[in-house]
Amino acid sequence: MSEKTIIDEQTIKEHNLTLDEYALIQELIGREPNLTELGIFSLMWSEHCSYKSSKVHLKKLPVTGKNVIQGPGENAGIIDIGEGLVAVFKIESHNHPSFIEPYQGAATGVGGILRDIFTMGARPIAAMNSLRFGPLDIPKNRSIMDGVVSGIAGYGNSFGVPMVGGDVYFNDCYSLNPLVNAFCLGLAEKDKIFYARAEGFDNAVLYVGSKTGRDGIHGATMASAEFGEDLEEKRPNVQVGDPFKEKLLLEACLEVMDQGLVVGIQDMGAAGLTCSTTEMAANAGTGIEIDLDLVPQREEGMTPYEIMLSESQERMLIVAEEDKVERVQEVFAKWDLDAVRIGRVTEGGRLHVKWHGETVVEIPVDSVVNLCPAYNREYSPPSPPQPIIENTTISTPQNYKEVFLKLLTSPTIANKEWVFRQYDHMVQTNTAFLPGADASLLRIKDQKRALAITLDGNSLYTYLEPRSGGKIAVAEACRNLACVGATPIGVTNCLNFGNPEKPEIMWQFKEVVEGVAEACQTFDIPVTGGNVSFYNDTKGVSIHPTPVLGIVGMVDDIDKAVSPGFKEEGHIILLLGENKDELGASEYLRWVLREEKGRTPQIDLDYEKRVHQVCLDAIDQELLFSAHDISEGGLAVCAVECAFLSPTNMGCSLDLRSDLRPDVLLFGETQSRILVTISDKNLEAVLALAEKHKVTAAVLGTTGGDTFKISVNDLSIFEVPVLEAYNAWKQAIPEYFKVR
Amino acid sequence: MKIRVLVSYKDSVLDPQGQTVKNALHTLNYDCVKDVRQGKVFELELEEVSPEKVEEVIPEIAHTVLANPIIEKFEWQVIEE
């Protein structure tokens, strides 16, 4: 064996392995590993690849259901949607790279999630992204946001996947640790799904796509370590994405799949060749033998360590039968791509890597892929616990109009057009609802049915009450789907947390996962996959626990789907659900009163589900003109958004009756509420549906006029021209980016 | 005074644009072109600065604004006094 480096404690530490883990490695392979082998274990046993801290808790998520074809474990989850089609979807984080190099970090994040989808045989039909930044008055945060958004745009637009939605939240905790979570949905034919399995002894192992360079060596371990002062040094580990190559790769892969030339396929994302070879072999109970001299290389003099650990983008590993190799190569040549045989599938479950005629790696794949120790890390709630805040200590607004306009300028609430205008959200001509609706709606060509997708996750809730926040994240995503008329069919989730070695972070994690699990169970939706991103701490400060839920829903008849904007003057505005005395954890408290405190809204999942059912039934019976869920900013913001999203900035007047304080009533974020509009003649039918499902429903007002008016118990609270409110909402984010 | 700053990807970083240009040149039968790297050039017009100041300011500007030191390198020269 070459590369006889002595492996000392320092080396082990640099590879983010503990001494116990190292001892286990020695035991598993029956000798000292060499440096390349150590690198391989280090990658595959990193938190990012092995889920060693999260596994025990992730088991609590419900993963089964009658339509689940593939749950967690593969590159993406798969749900059978009938008529011979499957939906393939997944969410991934690219937080650390996006902080280091916002444009390329975010771009390659998009590239990675796209490959996860098309490696399974699905054509990506839509993408979304969930972003978290620090406050925009800090220039560094603006430049991160600018870079991230243009990076996502740069990659997605060129590749040709519509970026149809997402969410953006702002909080101090993301200042040195932005979050970039990328979601993608693909469609495939049920009988043309491909897995990462190296089946069939002696089948050829082909390397396709871009050449290998010294990119992002140790990217996966980087994503598994806290950033300290040595940030600068870790910097060169960022890759440059090539969306053009990726597009060619997509077309070539789908073509060889369509022609039945592929046995198994796996993208080379984080952990590159290492991950794809070992996982494909382990999944199939086989081994793989490759010769590194055959790997297309961009740079000279690369060592086996570098080649195996490189994270160069836009590459895939394909296993094909010997007599099909030539045809595979022809297809790739048509798309101007390399497809090079680098090895073969072997018996005996070992990864065998040769270089310059010598064996440089010889290890059991199972030990690398499946035998990483799982940790049940210590957890404990923070002490002291999060402070509760009593309404009585909160002063009521002097000037409601002013406060309301201010709330609309919170970047978390403000219009996100500055973001999504940079994304091609219409390519592929399936986008039936443009960004701005509660959920994005995608038609399926030649079908009545449509898919709806949404991302959600309010981390202020999960910070203050992790379990309840976890439930709410699921509930809100499902509510977004219900608002357009979609029934949820599957969940993917990205769990962004701090350092799991800290007991209070682990506690947050456990609580959130249990909350998410409970909600998914109640809504009866399977979790088909996701991603965990730990170590989102910079200089010892952790982000708020941030689960991002990506939920896919199905609309049976696209012509019945409903959007959030008011449609016509004189419609009745009806509230489904109840207003409660809950102001804690609200965006109003955070942005206007600068208090990140209080209890989160309490959620009754069963009631929530019934609210969705009322909405879904009403949409199915074509009783609703619009529906919009109440979330950040509360009832007032929800209603004014319906005005903004109407074709003409149509106003409304709300005449509320309530015993609640007006500020609580207007800005509180009680869950399980949907604001709908209906015509006079349908009022009774909708009320009957509400009664049937034991849901409270109340008429709040009517649409029309060009002002937004609210009164409570006949007392006028404020009135504002819709246009004035609209401008505040619309200009808030662009204002930060104006050249001064 | 006129300064020219050249910014390009570090040698180890993939340069998709340069590669694509190279391939295009090959289809046009310019086979003598073995490699292409593409970068950016900035021409800065400066006023009222001493040569010493320039020595200080330009690398600073290049490092913080014009180039992204994580993936890019730069060089600069005076092209007009």
Added chain:
Amino acid sequence: MKIRVLVSYKDSVLDPQGQTVKNALHTLNYDCVKDVRQGKVFELELEEVSPEKVEEVIPEIAHTVLANPIIEKFEWQVIEE
């Protein structure tokens, strides 16, 4: 042999990218920067070509491929023999 080709907008064409860089520099108080123009630089690695051939080929490549003569001009130089 290494050739550097610089491509930039003709003087008559507005250069919004350069302007944006200039504005960014002004916000950072680099007031000495009066103007910025941004362009592209290509570094071509050539093999097996005579100097005469280079004189012929490079302007051709620059004119037909690297620059769009409607809006751009170019200059070139040998940077490594």
Added chain:
Amino acid sequence: MKFGVVVFPGSNCDNDTLHAVRDVFEQEAEFLWHKDHDLKGSDCIILPGGFSYGDYLRSGAIARFSPLMQEVKEFALKGGIVLGICNGFQVLLELGLLPGAMMRNKNLKFLCQHVYLRIENKDTPFTQAGHEGQVLRIPIAHFDGNYYTDRKGLKELERNQQIVLRYTNEEGYLTEEANVNGSLDHCAGLMNKAGNVLGMMPHPERASEAILGSRDGRLIFQSIINYIHHT
């Protein structure tokens, strides 16, 4: 009639365009591979949107060297109907079939949104189903759509009524704000002097079905179909 939709590496509106002419307008239509030399008897060639060759170097700059573009050029010079949409428009400019060049959008950002266009010249194969001054709502999605030509070139364009579509506001006025990408003279769609080649930045194929929010793009395809049927 038959449409040929050219596929370059990096084209990503090729399927959308084919869907529009073949499934929505029920015309014969086929993809044309950039490496081939065969127009397959098409009556109208469409260069679709996307990022041919990644738009590296310049938008459309490399696609123009594709083998098939020789045939397209000859086809156009003989009077064949050619429509370039978005990236296809950029290719036509680079190819020299249309005058001028594209620069980055004035705000230096990619722009995806609906815009309003006014038909400036209805006596063309591409707009004859409409009327002069008619305002269309069609989406754009591009980074380099800021049209430029020199003063002399512009005069020429105006003299020949070659600017077929202009960015306006909803009421059809040429406001600064409506000219989202900063194009010279609000140029959104440009024709050659002979009148058989049109380049337009907006995507008519994205506005050809009610479910997509607008059907105004149909006018362009309908005009071409009418035109071909009458010649």
